[in-house]
Amino acid sequence: MKQSTHETSMSAWVKHLEHSGHQAFASKIMQEEHAKLARLDRLSSTIGLPVYQTRRFLLPLQTKAYEAYCKTLTATNAWNLALRFSDPASPTAIHRLLGATCFEAIAAGKDLARSSPCYASVTPYREPDQSGTFIARPGLAYLEYVRGPHFWITKPGQARGPLLSCELRFPQVSVVYSTTDPSDRALLFRSFQYCVQRLVGCSISELHCHGQFVYAEFHWHQDRGPIFIECSFAESWVGPAATNDVQDGRMKQ
Numbered sequence: 001m002k003q004s005t006h007e008t009s010m011s012a013w014v015k016h017l018e019h020s021g022h023q024a025f026a027s028k029i030m031q032e033e034h035a036k037l038a039r040l041d042r043l044s045s046t047i048g049l050p051v052y053q054t055r056r057f058l059l060p061l062q063t064k065a066y067e068a069y070c071k072t073l074t075a076t077n078a079w080n081l082a083l084r085f086s087d088p089a090s091p092t093a094i095h096r097l098l099g100a101t102c103f104e105a106i107a108a109g110k111d112l113a114r115s116s117p118c119y120a121s122v123t124p125y126r127e128p129d130q131s132g133t134f135i136a137r138p139g140l141a142y143l144e145y146v147r148g149p150h151f152w153i154t155k156p157g158q159a160r161g162p163l164l165s166c167e168l169r170f171p172q173v174s175v176v177y178s179t180t181d182p183s184d185r186a187l188l189f190r191s192f193q194y195c196v197q198r199l200v201g202c203s204i205s206e207l208h209c210h211g212q213f214v215y216a217e218f219h220w221h222q223d224r225g226p227i228f229i230e231c232s233f234a235e236s237w238v239g240p241a242a243t244n245d246v247q248d249g250r251m252k253q
Contacts, residue, residue, distance in 0.1 A: 130191075
């Protein structure tokens with residue numbers, strides 16, 4: 001069975017916090033982690049936000065269905081798998097695999113379910129071509145972007161390429177870029193425009209009157225476009241020029 005990537009997971013960090021006497025803080029982190037997954041599912045169904053689709057199986061009872069689904073996702077060799085195994089009595093992960101092949105997924109499922117039942121959550125996975133973080137608040141919209149996986153943005157010292165960015169800050173009327181390279185600027189503008197339209201619900205020229213706080217992280221695959229791995233909204237003031245309703249986290253046009 002492939003070596004677990006569990007030691008770098010949120011569940012593993014929470015266990016370290018609990019063992020060091022920070023149970024209350026650890027509990028809040030796990031609550032937010034579960035809320036994030038529920039939030040992504042809700043946004044996927046309400047506003048069509050593109051997210052990675054996850055299915056869960058109880059092993060060994062649903063072993064045949066689990067193995068068939070893993071084979072389906074990896075049939076074209078375009079995708080591998082992200083796997084999360086947990087005890088039925090606890091939401092905390094006991095084993096995780098990132099970038100697993102179908103063979104590795106089947107082997108892990110058999111090994112982990114041999115001693116006792118467990119849940120297996122299966123998500124299609126491959127390292128993204130590009131990744132970004134988008135932030136918007138009244139008077140500001142900002143995008144960070146890399147040509148690589150998202151942890152190049154979040155983990156210091158991990159990036160093997162430049163960190164690109166752009167922003168629009170009121171009362172500016174044009175987007176400001178961190179680079180003068182035309183191809184980089186076109187890449188940033190495409191993603192920035194997409195996030196503004198999809199998440200804020202307005203055009204770039206209308207950003208000055210939006211009244212929300214938005215935070216989002218996403219992967220961008222050349223063949224599939226954006227897939228969001230985090231997204232949250234909070235309403236704030238709405239400027240005097242804005243007459244739109246706020247619904248499902250976006251300005252309704």
